[in-house]
Amino acid sequence: MQQDPNSRPATGYPYPYPYPNPPPQPAANGYPPNAGTAYPPYQNHNPYFAPQQPSPRAVLLRRLFIAFTAFLILLGLILFIFLLVARPQSPEVYINSLSVSNFNASNNQVTGKWDLQLRFRNPNSKMSLYYDSVFCRLYYNRDSLADTRLPPFDQDKKDETPFNATLSASGTYLDGKLVDSIGKERADKGSVEFDLRVDSWVIFRYGAFRRRRYVTFLCVDVAVGVPASSSSGKMIGLSKRCRAY
Structure with missing residues (x-):
């Protein structure tokens, strides 16, 4: 029986000669596909670039x-x-009184004796104070006239301590304009306004705690009634509180 050369295999049966998997074809540029992306993992074999430990x-x-x-x-x-x-608070200083005697301002010189009473107050309810190296200076228009030093002292909580001091000037030099200003004040108002400065190292004490602080107190424009016809006078007004810095 002669077989038909154009006959085809029946549907549903595998092809008797299946094609093998085709080999990979080179790309158009001559390199295999994914040649630019498929890198082996990097391994550092250079000991000089090894990570350093701290x-x-x-x-x-x-x-x-x-x-x-x-x-x-x-x-x-x-x-x-x-x-x-x-809650440490700065101490307070008040001028209770200020009087002057033998006061004279002429020929670029000032002479006088000032009797001063100060009152130191500790406003702290939990801390005591110690005042060391207390200096008092009397000024007229920022020019120093006389100064003195007070002894150191302690102050308990909420305590007040009065202090008397004397400041003397014997022929202290002043600029002629200041001497003229003093004479004009005495003639116009019958008084002269002085400034008082108090400087001290203050130690705050609370149990074993110690804190040292330099404090300055300024009392400005303290008017003392001393007319031109007299060489003595007293502070005008009541007690005055100094400002702390």
Whole structure:
């Protein structure tokens, strides 16, 4: 029986000679596909570029810095809480009285004796004070006329301490304009306005806590009645509080 050369295999049966998987074809540029993206994982074989470990000294310095920063923060927090509880306040100074005798201003010179009574007050209810190196200076229009020093003293909580002081000037030189200004004040108002400055180191004490602070007190325009026809006079008005700086 002769077989039909144009006959085809029946549907549903595998082709007797299947084609093998085609080999990869080169791309148009002559390189295999994905040649630019398929890299093997990088391995560093150069010992000079190996990651360096921090030295023990650097680690120690870093830990010391962290500990020191934490200590400062803790110290600041303790100080803040202490100041919040203790609430230290600057002392107060008042002029109770000021009188002058043998006062004369002429020929660019000033002579006089000023008797002063001060009152120091501690406004703190939890801290005592210690005053050291207390200096008193008397001025006229920012020019110093006389000065004196008071002895150091203690002051308890909410305590008040009066102090008497004497300031003397014997022929202290003044500019001619200032001497003329003093004469004009005495002729027009029958008084002269002086300025008083008190400087002191003040130590605040609260248990074992000590804090030293330099405080300046200024009493400006303290009028003393001394007319041109007299060489003595007293402070006009009542006690006056000095301003603390």
